[in-house]
Amino acid sequence: MTGLKVLLAGESWVSSATHFKGFDQFNSVTYHTGADPLLALLRGRGFEVTFMPSHEAQRDFPQTVEAIDAYDVVILSDIGANTLLLHPDTWLNSKRTPNRLIALRDWVAKGGALLMLGGYYSFQGINGAARYRGTAVETTLPVTCLPYDDRVEVPEGFTPVVTGDAAHPILAGLEGEWPPLLGFNEVMVKPDAEVLATVSTEYGSLPLLATRRHGEGRTVVWTSDVGPHWLPPEFVAWEGYGRLFEQMITWAVART
Numbered sequence: 001m002t003g004l005k006v007l008l009a010g011e012s013w014v015s016s017a018t019h020f021k022g023f024d025q026f027n028s029v030t031y032h033t034g035a036d037p038l039l040a041l042l043r044g045r046g047f048e049v050t051f052m053p054s055h056e057a058q059r060d061f062p063q064t065v066e067a068i069d070a071y072d073v074v075i076l077s078d079i080g081a082n083t084l085l086l087h088p089d090t091w092l093n094s095k096r097t098p099n100r101l102i103a104l105r106d107w108v109a110k111g112g113a114l115l116m117l118g119g120y121y122s123f124q125g126i127n128g129a130a131r132y133r134g135t136a137v138e139t140t141l142p143v144t145c146l147p148y149d150d151r152v153e154v155p156e157g158f159t160p161v162v163t164g165d166a167a168h169p170i171l172a173g174l175e176g177e178w179p180p181l182l183g184f185n186e187v188m189v190k191p192d193a194e195v196l197a198t199v200s201t202e203y204g205s206l207p208l209l210a211t212r213r214h215g216e217g218r219t220v221v222w223t224s225d226v227g228p229h230w231l232p233p234e235f236v237a238w239e240g241y242g243r244l245f246e247q248m249i250t251w252a253v254a255r256t
Contacts (some may be wrong), residue, residue, distance in 0.1 A: 002046030004253060007071040009061055010079030010121070011035035011226070012053035034078060034119070038226045041242045047249070054121075058083045063098040068107045072253050077226055078119030080130040081137070105136035109215030113252035114140060118223040118230065123185040124150040140219050142193030142212035150186045152203060157182055157232075160208050164196030169254075170211070170220070170247045171196055174240045183230035184208060184223045199223075211251065218252045 011034040018027050033053065042049050050071070052060060061084055062068040081101060089095040108114050116137075120126040124133050124145040132138050133145035157180030164171050184199055189207045197209035211220050225231040226245070235241060 004047050004072040004249065005070065006042060006047050006049045006073050006075065006249065007052060007062075007068075008035060008039065008049060008075040008077060009052045009057040009084075010054050010075075010077040010119075011051075012055065014055075034225070034227050036227070037236045037241075038245060041245070042249075045242065045246055047246075054079050054083055058086065059088050061100055063087070063100055063103060065103050065107045065110065068103060068112065073113040073115065073249050074104065074107075075115045075117060075249075076122070076137070077115075077117040078121045080121040080125060081132050081135055082129075099136070101136040105140050105214075108140045108217035108219060111216040113217060113249070114219045115248060115252060116141060116219070116221050117226050118185045118221075119225050120151065123187055123221075123223070124148065125185070126151055140212075140214040140217070141190075142195075142210035142219060142221055143187035143189055143207055143223075146186060146188070151183065152186050152199075152206075153183045154199075154203065155182060158200040158203055161198045161200060161205065162196065163198055164194065164209075168196060169251045170209070170244070172247065173243055178240065179235040179238045180232070181208075181224045181230055181235065182232060183225070187221070187223055209248075218254070220248045220252050222248065 013032050016029050018025060039049055039051055084100045087097040090097045116122055121130045124130055126149060128148050133147055138145055159180050160178040186206055189195055189210060193210045193212045195207050195210045198205040199208050208223050
């Protein structure tokens with residue numbers, strides 16, 4: 001399915017630092033992006049990817065079902081609910097604006113494809129600040145978010161456990177052991193979801209990769225990251241990395 005139009009929102013942040021050199025000090029600001037390997041891979045495989053960094057998504061993310069229809073699939077990755085809820089017109093000028101989480105829910109119900117990929121501002125996130133629990137987007141997902149900080153750091157690494165049928169379109173061609181991951185978002189699987197992979201038994205065999213049908217559409221969650229630090233370079237270098245994310249997208253876009 002080359003030529004699919006993909007909107008990836010999130011995966012950017014700005015950090016500030018103060019540097020002390022004896023008596024002197026200065027400040028610096030750095031802009032970071034976290035999905036560069038994934039973006040390069042998808043574009044190299046023929047997807048038409050629009051990357052909308054978090055600071056742009058607050059203003060520019062589509063506000064209506066009709067506007068979202070410009071894309072075949074939407075990926076939310078490390079972008080908190082507030083960024084999509086608080087358009088600058090609302091935040092700065094107290095104007096009423098469309099609820100983009102509701103628009104996403106309705107878009108999926110009519111046949112859209114939505115992926116949520118893990119990170120510090122995915123699912124419920126760090127300090128519970130991603131805040132997808134109880135939202136319209138959560139109703140579409142294969143999982144329910146926890147009501148508190150859901151991050152699980154695994155510095156020693158864990159090896160994903162494939163639990164789904166090897167013939168499933170997302171798992172096709174991914175035989176053998178997957179490389180280790182260093183963390184994930186803890187979530188609760190919904191009864192009508194299909195879990196294709198979990199974290200290791202030491203960490204409760206919690207969902208890592210799961211799918212669900214919502215109305216006429218499909219959703220996929222990957223509860224670890226798409227790059228550092230939870231997803232190390234060894235995973236990016238794995239020959240299955242590209243196949244895994246490509247097949248998540250193509251399964252989600254396929255209609256029921």
